[in-house]
Amino acid sequence: MSVDRRKFLKLAGVVSLGAAAKPVSTLLASEDPIHVKKMEEGAAATAPTVSPGPPQGEASSFREPLTAKRWAMVIDTRKLDEATIERCIDACHTRHNVPEFEIKKDEIKWIWEEDFHHAFHEQDIPVYTEHIRHKSTLLLCNHCDEPPCTNVCPTEATFKREEDGLVMMDWHRCIGCRYCVVACPYGSRSFNWRDPRPHIEEIQGDFPTRMRGVVEKCTFCEERLARGIAPACVEASGGAIAFGDLEDPHSSVRHLLEEHFTIRRKPNLGTQPQVYYIV
Amino acid sequence: MIEKAIQGGKSYYSWLALLVGIMLIGAYYWVRQFTEGLGITGLSRDVTWGFYIAQFTFLVGVAASAVMVVLPYYLHNFKAFGKITILGEFLAIGAVLMCMSFIFVDMGQPFRILNVFLHPSPHSMMFWDTVVLFGYLLLNILISSVSMQAEKKGVAPPKWIKPFIILSIPWAFSIHTVTAMLYSGLAARPFWMTAVLGPRFLASAFAAGPALLILLAMLLRRLSKFDAGDRAINQLAMIITYALGINLFFVAMELFTAFYSGIPEHISHFKYLFVGLEGNNFLVGWMWVSMLLGVSAFVLLVNPKTRKNYKVLAFACVAVFVSLWIEKGLGLVITGFIPSPLGEVVSYVPTLPEVMIGLAIWALGAFVVTVLYKMTLNLRERWG
Numbered sequence: 009m010s011v012d013r014r015k016f017l018k019l020a021g022v023v024s025l026g027a028a029a030k031p032v033s034t035l036l037a038s039e040d041p042i043h044v045k046k047m048e049e050g051a052a053a054t055a056p057t058v059s060p061g062p063p064q065g066e067a068s069s070f071r072e073p074l075t076a077k078r079w080a081m082v083i084d085t086r087k088l089d090e091a092t093i094e095r096c097i098d099a100c101h102t103r104h105n106v107p108e109f110e111i112k113k114d115e116i117k118w119i120w121e122e123d124f125h126h127a128f129h130e131q132d133i134p135v136y137t138e139h140i141r142h143k144s145t146l147l148l149c150n151h152c153d154e155p156p157c158t159n160v161c162p163t164e165a166t167f168k169r170e171e172d173g174l175v176m177m178d179w180h181r182c183i184g185c186r187y188c189v190v191a192c193p194y195g196s197r198s199f200n201w202r203d204p205r206p207h208i209e210e211i212q213g214d215f216p217t218r219m220r221g222v223v224e225k226c227t228f229c230e231e232r233l234a235r236g237i238a239p240a241c242v243e244a245s246g247g248a249i250a251f252g253d254l255e256d257p258h259s260s261v262r263h264l265l266e267e268h269f270t271i272r273r274k275p276n277l278g279t280q281p282q283v284y285y286i287v
Numbered sequence: 288m289i290e291k292a293i294q295g296g297k298s299y300y301s302w303l304a305l306l307v308g309i310m311l312i313g314a315y316y317w318v319r320q321f322t323e324g325l326g327i328t329g330l331s332r333d334v335t336w337g338f339y340i341a342q343f344t345f346l347v348g349v350a351a352s353a354v355m356v357v358l359p360y361y362l363h364n365f366k367a368f369g370k371i372t373i374l375g376e377f378l379a380i381g382a383v384l385m386c387m388s389f390i391f392v393d394m395g396q397p398f399r400i401l402n403v404f405l406h407p408s409p410h411s412m413m414f415w416d417t418v419v420l421f422g423y424l425l426l427n428i429l430i431s432s433v434s435m436q437a438e439k440k441g442v443a444p445p446k447w448i449k450p451f452i453i454l455s456i457p458w459a460f461s462i463h464t465v466t467a468m469l470y471s472g473l474a475a476r477p478f479w480m481t482a483v484l485g486p487r488f489l490a491s492a493f494a495a496g497p498a499l500l501i502l503l504a505m506l507l508r509r510l511s512k513f514d515a516g517d518r519a520i521n522q523l524a525m526i527i528t529y530a531l532g533i534n535l536f537f538v539a540m541e542l543f544t545a546f547y548s549g550i551p552e553h554i555s556h557f558k559y560l561f562v563g564l565e566g567n568n569f570l571v572g573w574m575w576v577s578m579l580l581g582v583s584a585f586v587l588l589v590n591p592k593t594r595k596n597y598k599v600l601a602f603a604c605v606a607v608f609v610s611l612w613i614e615k616g617l618g619l620v621i622t623g624f625i626p627s628p629l630g631e632v633v634s635y636v637p638t639l640p641e642v643m644i645g646l647a648i649w650a651l652g653a654f655v656v657t658v659l660y661k662m663t664l665n666l667r668e669r670w671g
């Protein structure tokens with residue numbers, strides 16, 4: 009069963025490559041808000057779930073999967089205000105059945121708010137004003153190109169999808185050893201210390217809930233990309249977050265990286281994080 | 288041969304009953320942990336490994352230290368270790384079983400543990416650690432049972448076992464080296480990312496393990512007719528002295544490197560250990576006790592007069608064992624997480640269920656070692 013699921017996860021990537029879909033590599037909500045909005049409506053109307061049976065209705069009502077050679081994200085911290093940050097977190101956590109625990113110790117988060125002081129703490133300099141130090145940004149899994157987390161996993165329950173660089177999780181295979189949590193230099197991974205289900209406000213039927221004793225993290229919305237929609241946080245960010253193909257010279261992320269000075273978290277570790285920050 | 292294990296007096300049985308009692312309490316808490324989740328421990332998103340994995344790490348050292356009696360006996364034909372060797376091998380079996388139990392209770396999905404073998408991942412140090420530990424357990428069971436059988440029949444052990452014994456020597460080094468690699472190859476955790484971690488693990492293991500062995504030999508001397516011999520004990524004491532000295536030297540090197548280089552993320556962990564960070568000082572008292580015991584034991588051991596006084600030696604062995612248990616069984620693992628990679632200081636203190644489950648596993652180890660030792664004693668009493 010877990011093997012089947014894994015095959016499916018891999019297949020999802022392979023199929024999207026083989027489908028010869030014209031790669032949609034530009035996904036920047038700010039530059040084309042209407043486009044994204046339409047996409048969302050379309051998706052809601054036609055393909056709310058991934059059904060295993062034959063497609064209902066016309067095949068053309070299904071979106072082509074979004075594909076890339078190397079997905080990457082650019083976060084413009086200048087555009088992140090409190091409300092935007094909250095919207096992004098909320099969009100991700102609601103959509104992905106991320107539970108909310110009252111006790112900090114049991115906490116699970118895929119994307120979260122952190123001040124500069126912690127997010128980029130090795131770059132803290134004494135003359136920073138408190139204002140800069142406590143400026144907020146969003147942190148999530150960096151989908152590193154050289155991920156230490158997948159390297160240490162003794163079961164391949166977490167692995168890098170070579171087609172597009174996503175770092176994936178197989179919740180049915182994970183033994184809960186938490187070695188990946190130890191090896192991630194960014195604190196991106198959470199462990200289910202307790203049964204998460206009673207702590208989910210409203211369970212979304214089209215996304216799996218997890219069980220006690222496994223690790224989870226941001227998936228770069230792999231399930232949405234397969235359905236041709238942008239990641240939930242990108243969509244909710246109102247233009248503060250861009251998402252696209254790093255290997256495509258015409259993608260929005262490439263343009264942003266060419267035009268702005270960006271930083272990455274702990275670049276000296278050689279993990280090649282794929283979330284870039286404009287500061 | 289098993290029947291030898293069940294011939295014992297009243298105190299023997301009350302000791303076993305006590306151990307079973309502790310195991311039952313631990314079992315109760317483990318069932319709770321299994322049904323409620325690891326949330327009943329003190330672990331958290333930031334301090335994700337703690338008491339269990341730390342005990343595992345310490346006990347791998349105890350298991351590996353059997354090599355300190357096996358190696359001189361088989362490679363250098365050091366006859367004085369003739370009687371104590373089997374004690375070392377049995378101690379190794381008990382210790383490896385404890386290691387495996389600690390891994391098992393730390394898993395979020397313990398019954399999926401076979402996935403490690405179903406999907407072997409040679410890039411993971413945890414995979415290799417599991418492989419070498421299993422191998423070490425099998426080797427020790429094989430070697431000790433074959434030599435016990437031979438002893439029972441009153442003949443020399445068969446020749447074919449020799450290669451296995453020789454193999455067990457590098458294998459013992461490997462279990463602790465691979466355990467160190469579990470930690471020392473992680474860019475995320477500067478506290479562990481030091482090339483001296485493996486050597487340090489071996490040094491502290493070769494001090495703590497033989498210290499326990501001396502204490503057990505002294506205990507057997509009082510409780511039974513079994514006598515490991517003064518020469519064996521003196522030689523072990525010598526080994527402990529060197530290993531402890533080397534370990535203290537390594538610790539000093541680590542402190543120098545961290546503080547002289549002045550790299551904040553290296554210093555901060557040591558600060559947490561020895562003075563506390565942001566008011567968080569759970570380990571501070573423990574660590575100073577550990578340092579004090581370690582240094583004073585070294586002073587007592589280096590001096591031949593005090594080392595050869597068995598009362599002082601017994602004290603020194605207790606001091607060595609406790610000191611290194613604190614260093615590895617508490618300090619080393621927890622401190623790697625504090626502060627977190629984001630520079631946050633999070634507190635971790637093991638909870639009651641966690642400690643009880645841990646105690647139960649120690650009781651399990653004590654049970655196994657007691658029964659195996661008893662078996663040996665009964666056998667030897669019969670054959671003289």
Ligand code: SF4
Nearest residue numbers: 149150151152157192
């Ligand atoms: S951020 Fe952490 S969890 Fe995500 S890919 Fe990198 S190392 Fe792995």
Ligand code: SF4
Nearest residue numbers: 161182183185186188
């Ligand atoms: S917790 Fe799960 S995903 Fe992480 S290393 Fe262990 S088995 Fe792999």
Ligand code: SF4
Nearest residue numbers: 100226227228229241
């Ligand atoms: S990319 Fe998707 S999974 Fe990752 S943080 Fe954004 S919404 Fe959540």
